[in-house]
Amino acid sequence: MRNLFCLLFCICVGKLAFPQQSQVVNYVDPFIGTGGTGHTYPGATVPNGMVQLSPETGYAGWNYCAGYRHEDSTILGFSHTHLSGTGALDLGDILLMPFTGKVTPQEYYKSSFSHQDEKASVGYYAVKLKTFDVKAELTASAHVGMHRYSYPAKQVANLLLDLRHGLVGESPGNLDRHVMESSFKIENRTTLSGYTITNGWAGRKHVYFVMQLNQPFNSYTWVSDSTAKRNQRAVFQFNKPDRSQVIVKVGISSVSIENARQNLKEEAGNLDFDQLHQRARQQWERELACVDIDASKSQKQIFYTALYHALVAPNNIADVNGQYRGADNKVYTSPGKAYYSTLSLWDTFRALNSLYTILYPQKTNGIVASMIDHYKVVGYLPIWTLWGHENFCMIGNHAVPVIADAYLKGIRNYDTAKAYEAIRTSLTANHRNSEWDLYNKYGYLPSDLYKVESVSTTLENGVDDWSAAQVAKAMGKTADYQMFTKRSGFYKNLFDRSTNLMRGKNSDGTWVKPFDQFKISHANTSGGDYTEGNAWHYSWHVMQDVDGLINLYGGKKRFVSKLDSLFALDSKVYGDGATVDVSGLIGQYVQGNEPSHHVAYLYTLAGAPYKTQEKINQIINTLYSNQPDGLSGNDDCGQMSAWYIFSTLGFYPVNSASGQYVFGVPAFKKATLKLGGKSFVVEAKNLSDRNRYISRIQLNGKPYTLPYITHAAIMKGGQLTFEMTDKPSIASLTN
Known part of the structure; x- marks a missing residue:
């Protein structure tokens, strides 16, 4: 009887001491x-x-x-x-x-x-x-x-x-x-x-x-x-x-x-x-529940719905027995009973896939393995796959930075040799919308020979090239490292110093005329040199070499001034290629479409982090809400949501395969990432409606001065502390 009483007492005390936590699904x-x-x-x-x-x-x-x-x-x-x-x-x-x-x-x-x-x-x-x-x-x-x-x-x-x-x-x-x-x-x-x-x-x-x-x-x-x-x-x-x-x-x-x-x-x-x-x-x-945030009810609704949307796709189309129908409509079997499709890679390589490497690394293994299986069938990596089939929507070969990101972070439960073979082949063997002979000959895609979206494709290829170079370097493939590194700098060939914008160039080296820096291009309507955007939207698309881009502008002061202009210009967009995808505008910045998603963070890398903090706060508070129209553009299989998740935590993967997350500004007093037995805590001390600027940063109690935090530091667990103030920290730019 005494033992029964003790058992009941312990159960009751346990319930009082450890009340059932509110389920995050309710948000x-x-x-x-x-x-x-x-x-x-x-x-x-x-x-x-x-x-x-x-x-x-x-x-x-x-x-x-x-x-x-x-x-x-x-x-x-x-x-x-x-x-x-x-x-x-x-x-x-x-x-x-x-x-x-x-x-x-x-x-x-x-x-x-x-x-x-x-x-x-x-x-x-x-x-x-x-x-x-x-x-x-x-x-x-x-x-x-x-x-x-x-x-x-x-x-x-x-x-x-x-x-x-x-x-x-x-x-x-x-x-x-x-x-x-x-x-x-x-x-x-x-x-x-x-x-x-x-x-x-x-x-x-x-x-x-x-x-x-x-x-x-x-x-x-x-x-x-x-x-x-x-x-x-x-x-x-x-x-x-x-x-x-x-x-x-x-x-x-x-x-x-x-x-x-x-x-x-x-x-x-x-x-x-x-x-x-x-x-x-x-x-x-x-x-x-792998993320716990100290936030208001509306913030939790937006955040957990964003995490929900980030997990809706990609979709595992393998059956319970592991069988699936591949790109050639033949039936294959996955030993891991996973074959991921609905890979909207032009969108998701920017942030969503990096988010998976932190919170869901085993899914990342499955996604990469699925990409390799796709390569085995068709001869190149996925571009945009749906129900196992390639639809060639959008530009670039952005499975490459996704695989590079995984490999360089040590997520390697797949055939790594075949993964590199797939990367190299996809970036050297011509296939639809990937004309490497033309690209290598001119050092850019000439607008008169590559008729549609030549500027955007050149710029996006550079991100893929840089990512491939890092894997080649890690694998000791020196010649490939040098080749891909050289190609990742091709963006410089399209920088027009008379306008300080990226501009279409013909095969004879002349600039495309007439040049309307505000006109929207779209492959499905007007054609043009840009993808769902204009020169202002795409001139910042050099995530792999921000320092090099800053140098093209003549230094940090001029770069920041040009970036200021992006946010201050009239938001009107027009032209035969004007598209509903260009939405959520602040000046010519477009939160509703992916090419702009990293842009506000460039201020941090240019030595003006307070401007990043101002812009991120503005975007989070005006272009996201808990209403049916709470997204300013297509969620694009979770990328818009992944941007919000990273940005509210206080950092973002500007260059997704770099293993670095550039600092923005935290939106919550505290957030805890649960990382398989470890926790990484992000705390914003003194955060309030007034205190929206960062005065200093500490990592595990020690001063931290880099403009980014690494993936390795996060995955070790620990605490990142932002001390918040109401005054921007305006450091002088040295050049």
Whole structure:
């Protein structure tokens, strides 16, 4: 009896001494970014999952890259695959829609809805479909989407299965043309299976599915041609439901119906809706709880939603047995049961992939291994892959700095020799949009020979070259180190001293005329020398050699003065290539598009850190919020969010493969990074609305004067302390 009393006493005292911590998942708001230009979705997914089960409010046009707009008031249905924050459309596969009433062959059985009747949290989405008085709830595992539909009493419960639907763009007829082949089979009255093969941004994409119902349907009605080999659509009726709710489990695979069946069985076969939802919450809590911040509720909502969005992609498209469909549409097997795709590398190499090296290094190993597997199939590293297929979106070969970043930080659980082979081949053997013979001959890409985005591509190639050089040096490959180092300086050949801007140059060495420094270029519209930007946006794109760039301007004073002009100029952008991607402007600085993301930190490297601190504070406080329009541009598979995470911690990877994080300014009084048994604490002493400048920095109690902190220092654990003041520390520039 005494032992029992002691046990109960200890349990009670333990509960009082160690109260249950508030779960960080409760701060995540999946609606952030679903309005404005963020292009995120509110539906259910798990970290890096293959399934993103979410509502669709539209399917055509740039606004519907994620299928959902917070501004809309009608829902078309719920599909199982989505892109997070991109600027192009695809996916939206296997759409289901519950409804009541008469079945007619209409395009969509859409319903009105109100945000007051809508909820979203990690791994969960719910909405009341007002037109039909149906409550729809969604949750997910990595390969399974689960639906729970509560129908009104005494009405026929209908469920649409739509294999035609997809996010297809605005061109007339796209909805009917994008499906190349589709089919479904009624295995029994509670199980259906089938597939779709579509042609879009992801190339020839296969989606196989198995769908299980918690109760048998009574009948079904075709709402498309039953003999057609594509665009199949059918409605299933539950005239006398055994229960008030119809629950649907949908397993998907890129490989086969049997793999979809196995995915469903292993991930959700014995789980009900609430159990799967709880499992998703637990997965998210484990991933998000690696960072703890002392901040206001709104700051926590923005921060943890940003970390959530940073983990939505890339997506592991390998099945539970390790099989996946590769770039050539053949089936391969990953020994680690991971094959990462949705690699938006033009965006994510800047910060998101570096964030993974700190918080999720094992995922980084898997991502690099997937890149190497892609190289083995197609002969070069990924540029922008979706569902395993290369779509060649954007410029550069930015898998290179991602691999270099991992390798140089000691993250090497993959074939390192093959990794270097892939790097070298990708940067020396010509392939689409990578004309190395031209680049090597002229020391830049001539605008008259390389017709589109020649300046931006030259500049971005320089980052890749520098990254490759560092790996070559580390591996003792001296000749390659010298070659890539030389090429990383090609940016100097495009610097126009008459304007102090990067400018297009022809093969005869003359500058391109006329030259409009403010005109936006875009490959999909006007062409031009820049990528989704103008000369002001791209003239700072020398992350690999900031000192060299400063020297081109004639020293720090002139560099800082020119940088001041960037933020002070009129924010108007124009031209035939003007694009919605150029958003979130402060002067000509563009927070809503990635080429500007490192620019505010250049002040620190030029000896004017207080100006970095001013600009970062302005960006964080005016261009991010906890509202649906809380992102100033496309989240781009987590890059906009990764910028916020790094910047609120007080540092940012200007040159992502350097292992250095340049100081900005902390936004929280305290942040703790939990690093596999170690902790790295960032503390901002005296931080307040007034005290937004850094007076001095200490690392582990000792004065610290470098303008950056290294990756190695962070991973050792310890404490970085910023002492904050209300007065900027204005050091004189020596040149």
